[in-house]
Every structure is written in C-alpha cells, then in structure tokens.
Amino acid sequence: MLASEVNRENVSKMVRTFYEMIMKDQRVNVYFIMALGNDLDSEEWQEHYKILEDFWLLLMTGERGYTRDAFSPHLDVGELDKETFERWLELFNEVVHRYYTQKLAEKFYKRAEVLSRKFMQWLHIEST
Ligand code: HEM
Numbered sequence: 001m002l003a004s005e006v007n008r009e010n011v012s013k014m015v016r017t018f019y020e021m022i023m024k025d026q027r028v029n030v031y032f033i034m035a036l037g038n039d040l041d042s043e044e045w046q047e048h049y050k051i052l053e054d055f056w057l058l059l060m061t062g063e064r065g066y067t068r069d070a071f072s073p074h075l076d077v078g079e080l081d082k083e084t085f086e087r088w089l090e091l092f093n094e095v096v097h098r099y100y101t102q103k104l105a106e107k108f109y110k111r112a113e114v115l116s117r118k119f120m121q122w123l124h125i126e127s128t
Contacts, residue, residue, distance in 0.1 A: 004101045006060045008053060015052045018095040019045070027087050031077045059111050060104075074119055082125055085116050 003010045019040060023029045029038075036044045054066035074080065092112050096105040120126075 002101045003099055004104065006057070006100070006104060008057060010099055011053050011056050011060075012049065014095055014099045015049050015056065016040075017098065018092060019049070021091045021095060022088070025087060025091060027084055028091070031080070031084070035073070035077055056108070060108065070115070071119060071122060074123065080119075080123055080125065082120065085120055085125070089113060089116055 019032070022032060023038065023040060036042070036048055039045065051066070051068065055068075055070060057063040058066040089109075089112060093105075093109050096108040099105075100108065
C-alpha cells in the first residue's frame with residue numbers, strides 16, 4: 001500500500017531502501033563508500049539515516065529536527081558531475097514512487113530536483 005502521508009516510519013524505510021539502491025549503483029556508490037564505508041549497518045550509516053530522516057521530514061512536513069547544513073558535506077565527497085546527480089535523482093524518483101502516492105512522490109522529487117540544481121550551481125557543475 002502506498003503511503004498518503006509522510007511520517008518518520010515511512011521516511012525511515014524509504015531512506016534505507018534508497019541507500020540500498022545507491023550502493024548497488026556503480027556510479028553513485030563510490031562517494032558514499034568513501035564517506036561512510038560499505039557496511040550499511042555500521043554506526044556511520046545509522047547516523048546518516050537519522051540525519052536524512054530528519055532532513056526529509058523537515059522538507060516534507062515542516063517537522064523540526066534537521067538544523068544542519070545539507071550542502072557543505074558535498075564539498076568534500078569528491079568530484080561530482082552532472083551524470084551522477086542525474087542518476088541520484090533517477091534512483092530517488094524510483095524509491096519515492098515505491099513508497100508514496102503519486103502526489104507525494106512528485107512533491108518529494110520536486111524538492112530533490114530543486115536542491116540538486118542548487119548543489120550543482122554551487123559546485124559549478126554545468127546543469128543544462
Ligand atoms: C550526485 C549526487 C549526490 C551524491 C553523490 C551525494 C553524496 C553524499 C554523501 C557521500 C554524503 C555524506 C557526507 C558525509 O557525511 O561525510 C551526503 C550527505 C547528504 N546529502 Fe548528498 N549527495 C548527492 C546529492 C544530494 C541531493 C540532491 C540532496 C538533497 C536533495 C542531498 C542531501 C544530502 C543531505 C541532507 C546530507 C546530510 C548532510 C548533513 O550532514 O547534514 N544529497 N551526500
């Protein structure tokens with residue numbers, strides 16, 4: 001059953017599935033392996049899931065919790081390019097449609113797309 005509301009329980013599942021998908025993708029996984037290692041059950045990853053849950057809850061429901069700077073870690077993850085962002089977005093689109101109704105999935109995706117464009121701008125990656 002697709003979720004028609006966003007809550008911590010479904011965001012938590014979505015986030016974990018997203019990174020399982022990311023880790024199977026040769027283009028995107030390298031950045032995460034470098035930053036967090038390849039053991040998705042490690043403490044580093046648990047911490048990352050919690051951060052991303054808070055992040056998506058803030059963006060989608062306004063629930064307070066995420067107070068960090070989402071962009072700056074991307075300055076240190078290695079050379080990012082447009083194709084990697086596109087692939088990241090593709091996987092994200094797939095995972096949100098797997099968990100949420102069309103309307104919510106589109107809202108998630110739109111948020112991600114806007115941020116992705118900003119990140120690329122700030123990283124001086126050509127996005128057209
Ligand atoms: C090319 C695409 C991307 C790659 C390879 C990537 C990679 C990463 C990595 C490796 C980290 C962990 C950094 C660390 O903890 O040292 C991270 C953190 C994060 N990413 Fe991305 N990312 C990408 C795109 C995005 C986009 C489009 C968004 C937003 C929609 C996003 C949101 C975040 C957030 C919220 C964090 C946690 C920041 C914090 O520590 O508070 N990422 N990303």
